[in-house]
Amino acid sequence: MKSDDSTGLLRSIGELSQLSLAIGTSIDLEENCEQFFNHLMSRKDLSGVSVWVCRERETGTGYQRVYAYPAQQGREWLDQPPIDVLALPLNTLQLLTPETIHPLPSFIDDNGSAVLVFRDAEQVGFVLLHSYLWLSEPLPRAEQGQLHLLLSKLMRSVKGCLVHRELQEEMEAHNESRERERALQYRISRMERLESIAEIVGHTAHDLNNLFSPVLLYPSMVLAQLPDNISPDVVKDIKAIEASAQAAVDILKDLLSISRSGRRITERVHLPEVVDAFSRLASFREMQKRHPNIAFSFDCESEVPPITGVAVQCTQALLNLITNACEEMPAGGRIETSVRQGTYSEAVSGYEEIPSGSYVILEVRDTGPGVPPEILDRIFEPYVSRKEMGRSGSGLGLAVVYGVVKHVDGFVDIQTAPGIGTSFRLHFPVKQEE
Amino acid sequence: MFISTHFVDANLVRETAIRVHEESGNSLIVLVGGELRETCQDIVASLQTTEIPFFGGVFPEILLGGEIRADKCLVLPLDIIGVPQVLHAPFSFDKVGRLPDHGAMVESSGRPDVSALVFVSGLTLDISEFTRNLYRKYGVKIRYAGAGTGTFELDPDVPSVFCSEGLFSNAAMVVFIDAELGLAARHGWSRCAGPFVATRTENRTVHEINWRPAWEVYGEAILDLTGEVLTLENFRQHAGRYPIGLSKDGGEDLVREPFIVDGTSIVFSAEVLSQSPFYILEAKLEALRHAATEASELARIDEPCFGLVFECLSRAGYLGKPELLDDLIRIEQASGTAERGVPYVGLIALGEIASNKRGLLEFMNQTVVVANIGQASP
Numbered sequence: 001m002k003s004d005d006s007t008g009l010l011r012s013i014g015e016l017s018q019l020s021l022a023i024g025t026s027i028d029l030e031e032n033c034e035q036f037f038n039h040l041m042s043r044k045d046l047s048g049v050s051v052w053v054c055r056e057r058e059t060g061t062g063y064q065r066v067y068a069y070p071a072q073q074g075r076e077w078l079d080q081p082p083i084d085v086l087a088l089p090l091n092t093l094q095l096l097t098p099e100t101i102h103p104l105p106s107f108i109d110d111n112g113s114a115v116l117v118f119r120d121a122e123q124v125g126f127v128l129l130h131s132y133l134w135l136s137e138p139l140p141r142a143e144q145g146q147l148h149l150l151l152s153k154l155m156r157s158v159k160g161c162l163v164h165r166e167l168q169e170e171m172e173a174h175n176e177s178r179e180r181e182r183a184l185q186y187r188i189s190r191m192e193r194l195e196s197i198a199e200i201v202g203h204t205a206h207d208l209n210n211l212f213s214p215v216l217l218y219p220s221m222v223l224a225q226l227p228d229n230i231s232p233d234v235v236k237d238i239k240a241i242e243a244s245a246q247a248a249v250d251i252l253k254d255l256l257s258i259s260r261s262g263r264r265i266t267e268r269v270h271l272p273e274v275v276d277a278f279s280r281l282a283s284f285r286e287m288q289k290r291h292p293n294i295a296f297s298f299d300c301e302s303e304v305p306p307i308t309g310v311a312v313q314c315t316q317a318l319l320n321l322i323t324n325a326c327e328e329m330p331a332g333g334r335i336e337t338s339v340r341q342g343t344y345s346e347a348v349s350g351y352e353e354i355p356s357g358s359y360v361i362l363e364v365r366d367t368g369p370g371v372p373p374e375i376l377d378r379i380f381e382p383y384v385s386r387k388e389m390g391r392s393g394s395g396l397g398l399a400v401v402y403g404v405v406k407h408v409d410g411f412v413d414i415q416t417a418p419g420i421g422t423s424f425r426l427h428f429p430v431k432q433e434e
Numbered sequence: 435m436f437i438s439t440h441f442v443d444a445n446l447v448r449e450t451a452i453r454v455h456e457e458s459g460n461s462l463i464v465l466v467g468g469e470l471r472e473t474c475q476d477i478v479a480s481l482q483t484t485e486i487p488f489f490g491g492v493f494p495e496i497l498l499g500g501e502i503r504a505d506k507c508l509v510l511p512l513d514i515i516g517v518p519q520v521l522h523a524p525f526s527f528d529k530v531g532r533l534p535d536h537g538a539m540v541e542s543s544g545r546p547d548v549s550a551l552v553f554v555s556g557l558t559l560d561i562s563e564f565t566r567n568l569y570r571k572y573g574v575k576i577r578y579a580g581a582g583t584g585t586f587e588l589d590p591d592v593p594s595v596f597c598s599e600g601l602f603s604n605a606a607m608v609v610f611i612d613a614e615l616g617l618a619a620r621h622g623w624s625r626c627a628g629p630f631v632a633t634r635t636e637n638r639t640v641h642e643i644n645w646r647p648a649w650e651v652y653g654e655a656i657l658d659l660t661g662e663v664l665t666l667e668n669f670r671q672h673a674g675r676y677p678i679g680l681s682k683d684g685g686e687d688l689v690r691e692p693f694i695v696d697g698t699s700i701v702f703s704a705e706v707l708s709q710s711p712f713y714i715l716e717a718k719l720e721a722l723r724h725a726a727t728e729a730s731e732l733a734r735i736d737e738p739c740f741g742l743v744f745e746c747l748s749r750a751g752y753l754g755k756p757e758l759l760d761d762l763i764r765i766e767q768a769s770g771t772a773e774r775g776v777p778y779v780g781l782i783a784l785g786e787i788a789s790n791k792r793g794l795l796e797f798m799n800q801t802v803v804v805a806n807i808g809q810a811s812p
Contacts, residue, residue, distance in 0.1 A: 007628070007629055009680055010629050010711075011711050012713030014629055014631050014709075015681070015711055017631070017709060017713060018631070018707070018708075018709035018710055021709050021710070022708075038707065039707055039710075040711075041794050041797065042680070042682065042794060043681070043682060044683050044684075045682055045683060045684050045685055045793045045794060046680075046793065046794065047573065047792065047793045047794065048573055049573045050777065069569075070569055070570045070571065070572065070573030070574075071531075071571065071572055071573075072573055072575070131793070131794045132686040132793060133683070133793075143683070215564065234490070306579045349682070355568070412456050430495075
């Protein structure tokens with residue numbers, strides 16, 4: 001061993017080097033503080049530390065704790081540190097004891113504990129070092145100088161971390177806003193695509209509907225005028241024409257629902273009544289028989305306000321959603337239908353951007369395999385799914401649902417997870433009564 | 435409180451546990467000697483059939499009443515708060531932070547002064563992270579006493595921590611106790627060479643000392659101190675006699691023992707922080723004896739029921755068996771309870787844990803920890 005003086009000096013230099021090198025090892029504020037205080041606490045046998053930064057550096061007010069070890073250290077000072085600390089001059093290191101500090105925080109006790117406070121020159125903030133050693137043995141001058149140097153350096157690095165964090169937050173906010181903008185743009189283009197599909201479909205359906213009127217009407221007229229001795233085969237053929245024409249007109253009705261063309265209806269519809277009536281329909285009973293392994297349930301809040309819409313269209317939408325869900329679950333499962341009121345204080349980003357406001361929400365939830373991502377985006381377009389669905393069985397079921405909702409300025413949302421199920425939520429706006 | 439002061443065979447642990455529980459009404463702390471590592475699973479399984487809450491650990495050797503045994507067990511009663519908390523490595527704060535809050539324990543026990551017994555698989559790499567995060571959670575609000583568990587074989591995968599939930603390897607267990615705890619830790623080693631700086635480290639491995647390969651620098655120091663050239667063959671012998679001490683203001687240096695050689699690097703018994711200044715330490719028998727006495731005096735409480743003494747494996751190796759038994763006697767005598775016959779149980783440990791609500795919790799080596807367990811809350 002060398003002489004006591006030289007080993008003491010070497011040890012001091014070694015410690016200073018170790019602690020100094022532990023500062024600024026990360027641009028992340030938490031990691032930076034953690035690295036340094038891991039070393040400092042072990043070396044100086046501290047029992048706690050905390051770092052505070054000034055939120056308003058120009059006025060020197062509003063301090064915020066940005067690091068603490070252990071986690072509770074200085075929690076009671078979180079909102080407002082004691083005036084004693086803020087009254088200390090800048091660029092100083094000062095020992096606060098139970099006698100000098102008011103109010104006494106819980107981590108300083110009368111049993112030999114004290115806090116060393118460092119306020120940096122640039123008013124970044126202050127550091128509290130808590131120990132049980134300093135009251136029994138005053139901190140040597142050399143050690144004070146060493147700590148002053150280290151804590152000044154730490155606070156400069158903390159400042160760097162804060163600048164980095166601010167930049168990062170700005171970038172994140174910017175990216176988030178761009179992301180939101182992109183998502184909104186995407187939804188708008190999807191809506192525009194559906195609108196233009198609906199428009200083309202509407203015109204075509206309208207024209208075809210006119211053309212099909214005679215095809216639907218004339219077979220019965222022709223049959224009435226035929227002589228009695230006409231061959232049964234001819235009657236059969238004419239009836240086949242009539243049946244096909246009826247099927248075509250049904251499809252055209254669906255297409256007209258999608259197009260949302262025509263007069264707006266302002267009927268008051270109470271959705272729980274629609275659901276209740278649906279659950280008693282013969283077509284629903286038939287559906288239950290066809291799918292014995294599916295459990296159906298209905299849960300409607302009775303107090304929901306009426307909406308403006310068309311009851312028969314709402315029934316159609318419900319039928320299409322439940323039929324669709326049944327076909328997703330050939331092995332069985334659960335289909336839960338509910339009606340409730342929901343109020344959003346701000347816009348909600350789901351499948352569509354749903355503006356703030358009050359809605360009656362008709363939800364059909366199944367426990368099927370979920371909607372594949374490649375289908376989800378186009379799920380309301382006609383003929384996306386080739387499965388038999390809806391009244392017409394033509395691949396128009398969900399397109400009709402979308403048309404019904406849009407017909408009353410409503411919104412749709414879909415929650416789906418592979419292997420867990422899918423939930424369609426139709427949002428019908430609650431309008432103030434005139 | 436009824437205390438069983440006899441070693442029991444593995445096949446009698448269940449029977450003894452039932453008797454101790456019936457007479458005391460307490461949960462149980464079960465200490466298992468290292469030679470029973472193969473049968474520990476059976477011991478735990480047999481205790482699980484009793485539905486008595488229990489916890490414990492496997493330690494290389496257990497000392498009691500002038501005997502040192504590795505092939506026996508001890509069953510002691512201890513009131514605990516809640517249930518033993520088992521954590522599996524790695525010990526992130528996400529995990530450790532989910533331990534019960536201090537306030538909840540104070541409320542459930544009615545005891546403002548909560549303490550914890552901490553057992554951790556002694557060779558788990560992540561021990562420093564565990565103690566750091568445990569302190570991050572509770573700080574100086576509780577007292578901590580405990581040790582690293584394991585066996586002489588130093589196999590890191592041997593399961594050595596257990597409770598009613600099962601037997602675990604690479605795990606830590608925190609048991610909050612409803613009893614007063616008197617606690618002190620001392621080692622008595624003194625500086626004989628240095629200072630040095632661990633200039634490149636990685637958790638427990640020191641690659642460079644003073645910017646040179648660790649093996650070379652440590653070897654030169656050993657040559658200076660003993661006149662012998664350090665070789666792989668005599669490494670263990672010198673490492674036990676000349677550990678390093680990380681300097682610490684206001685207290686004893688934190689001891690780290692050179693453990694194994696990895697090329698030109700040296701793996702220590704616990705984490706060595708990068709750029710740490712340190713000294714090489716040596717032991718003087720009288721100083722080691724004094725350390726045990728001093729720890730016992732500092733750990734005194736008014737009415738201890740029993741004392742747990744965690745003796746570091748390497749300290750035990752240095753002292754040898756007769757001196758180790760004398761160490762326990764010295765501790766009993768210094769405790770001021772000798773005439774009352776308070777039993778002291780010595781546990782050879784793979785590292786020690788102690789913090790007396792005064793400062794940072796760190797994993798120690800070459801140290802003796804005296805933990806006096808007092809009465810439960812009335």
